[in-house]
Amino acid sequence: MNETPFAGCYRCRSCQNEELQLVVDLGFQPLANSFLDRKALMHMEPTYPLTLLYCPRCHLAQLPAVARAGEIFSDYLYMSSFSSTWLDHARSFVDEATRRFGLGPQSRVVEIASNDGYLLQYVVEKGIPALGIEPAANIAKLAEEKGVATRVAFFGKDTARALVGEGWAADLTVANNVLAHVPDLDDFVAGFATVLKPQGVATFEFPHLANLIGQTQFDTIYHEHFSYISLLAAQSFFGRHSLRVFDVDKLPTHGGSLRLYVCRAGAGYPTSPAVGALLEEEKAIGLDRLETFRSFSGACRRIKNDLLKFLIAAAENGKLVCGYGAPAKGNTLLNYCGAHSDLVAFTVDRNPYKQDRFLPGTHIAIRSPDAIGASKPDYLLILPWNLKDEICEQMRHIRAWGGQFLVAVPQLAVF
Numbered sequence: 001m002n003e004t005p006f007a008g009c010y011r012c013r014s015c016q017n018e019e020l021q022l023v024v025d026l027g028f029q030p031l032a033n034s035f036l037d038r039k040a041l042m043h044m045e046p047t048y049p050l051t052l053l054y055c056p057r058c059h060l061a062q063l064p065a066v067a068r069a070g071e072i073f074s075d076y077l078y079m080s081s082f083s084s085t086w087l088d089h090a091r092s093f094v095d096e097a098t099r100r101f102g103l104g105p106q107s108r109v110v111e112i113a114s115n116d117g118y119l120l121q122y123v124v125e126k127g128i129p130a131l132g133i134e135p136a137a138n139i140a141k142l143a144e145e146k147g148v149a150t151r152v153a154f155f156g157k158d159t160a161r162a163l164v165g166e167g168w169a170a171d172l173t174v175a176n177n178v179l180a181h182v183p184d185l186d187d188f189v190a191g192f193a194t195v196l197k198p199q200g201v202a203t204f205e206f207p208h209l210a211n212l213i214g215q216t217q218f219d220t221i222y223h224e225h226f227s228y229i230s231l232l233a234a235q236s237f238f239g240r241h242s243l244r245v246f247d248v249d250k251l252p253t254h255g256g257s258l259r260l261y262v263c264r265a266g267a268g269y270p271t272s273p274a275v276g277a278l279l280e281e282e283k284a285i286g287l288d289r290l291e292t293f294r295s296f297s298g299a300c301r302r303i304k305n306d307l308l309k310f311l312i313a314a315a316e317n318g319k320l321v322c323g324y325g326a327p328a329k330g331n332t333l334l335n336y337c338g339a340h341s342d343l344v345a346f347t348v349d350r351n352p353y354k355q356d357r358f359l360p361g362t363h364i365a366i367r368s369p370d371a372i373g374a375s376k377p378d379y380l381l382i383l384p385w386n387l388k389d390e391i392c393e394q395m396r397h398i399r400a401w402g403g404q405f406l407v408a409v410p411q412l413a414v415f
C-alpha cells in the first residue's frame with residue numbers, strides 16, 4: 001500500500017493536523033445508505049474512495065471528506081425503532097439518567113440526531129420537556145407523530161445559540177451514534193459548550209475504536225461514519241472547548257460502544273476513576289500508535305478472503321445463501337468483497353422503507369423477511385452482526401429445513 005498518498009491533502013477533523021496516515025483502503029464504494037429503487041439500477045452510481053486515515057497527533061481515526069453531508073443525509077432510512085434491543089437500551093438509559101441527574105418537569109432534555117423519537121418518547125412519558133434535533137425531515141415527521149417535538153436541523157454552534165435563546169439551555173443532552181457522523185467535529189462539539197447549563201451533562205454514545213481494531217469490525221467503516229473514536233481522541237476534542245469527560249460506561253451496543261458523560265470543565269462532577277483506567281487500557285492496546293492501525297489492515301483482508309472462499313464454495317455446491325438485514329455495515333462488507341446476487345441471492349429487512357429496494361453497489365434485492373420461509377436458504381448471512389442473538393431467535397425456524405446462520409465479522413462463523 002502506498003504509505004501516505006493523502007499527506008497534505010486533508011486536515012484532521014479534530015486537531016487540523018495535515019500529516020494524516022493512510023491505514024486501510026476499502027476501495028471505491030457507493031454511500032452505504034443510498035439504497036436504490038428499480039429505476040436507479042439502470043443509471044450510473046456515484047462511488048467514492050473509502051479509506052481510513054489516522055492522526056498521529058490527536059489519535060482520531062477518520063475518513064477524508066469525499067462526499068458532502070447533504071448528499072449523505074438527504075434520504076436517510078435508518079429508523080431506530082425497528083430494533084427492539086435498541087428500544088430497551090434507550091428506555092433503561094432514560095430511567096437511569098433521570099434518576100442520576102435528578103431530572104423533572106423543570107428540566108430540559110435535548111437529543112441530537114433524535115431519529116424517530118425512539119429515546120425521547122420515554123422522556124416525554126415522564127413529563128420532562130424534551131426536544132429532538134434531527135436533520136432528516138422524513139424521520140423527524142415520524143417523531144412528531146409520536147408526540148416528540150422535533151426540529152429539522154444539523155446541530156452545531158449556531159443551532160445551539162438559537163436553542164439557548166428560546167429557553168432550551170439543557171440539563172441533559174443526549175447524542176447517540178452521531179459524533180462519528182459529524183463532518184465538522186469541532187463546530188459540533190462547540191455546540192455542547194454553548195447549549196449546556198452550567199451544571200448540565202452531555203452524554204455521547206459511539207462505537208469504541210478499541211473494538212473496531214481489536215475485533216476487526218472494518219465493516220463499520222463507511223462514508224457516513226467520518227470519525228472512529230477512542231477516549232484518547234475524545235479528551236482532545238472536548239478539552240479544546242473546555243469540556244471534561246467525568247465518567248464513562250462500556251456498552252455492548254453496536255459491537256462495543258462507549259458512553260461518555262461530559263460537563264463543563266469547572267462543573268461539580270468529580271472525574272470517575274473509570275476515565276483514567278480506560279485511557280491506560282487504550283494505550284496498552286496501542287490506540288496511540290500507527291503500527292496498531294497498520295496491522296489492522298491485514299486482518300481486514302483475511303476476513304474478505306475467508307468470506308469469499310465460503311460463498312464461492314457454497315455457489316459451486318448448489319447451496320443457496322441469503323442475507324439478513326440491510327445495514328450500512330453490510331454494504332461495506334459486500335462491496336469490499338465484490339459479492340453480488342450470484343453469491344448472496346437476496347437479503348431481507350423488517351424495515352418496510354428498505355423493502356423492494358436494492359443494496360448500493362452490489363444491487364442485491366431487499367425483500368420482506370417472509371421471503372426466507374419461501375426460499376428456504378441453506379445459509380443466512382447475518383449482516384448486522386451486532387444484533388446476531390436477536391436475529392437468531394427471530395429466524396430460528398430456518399432450522400426446520402436445516403438452514404444455518406453465517407457471520408463474517410470478527411471472523412467467519414457458521415452455526
Ligand SMILES: [Zn+2]
Pocket residue numbers: 012013014015016017055056057058059060
Ligand atoms: Zn488530529
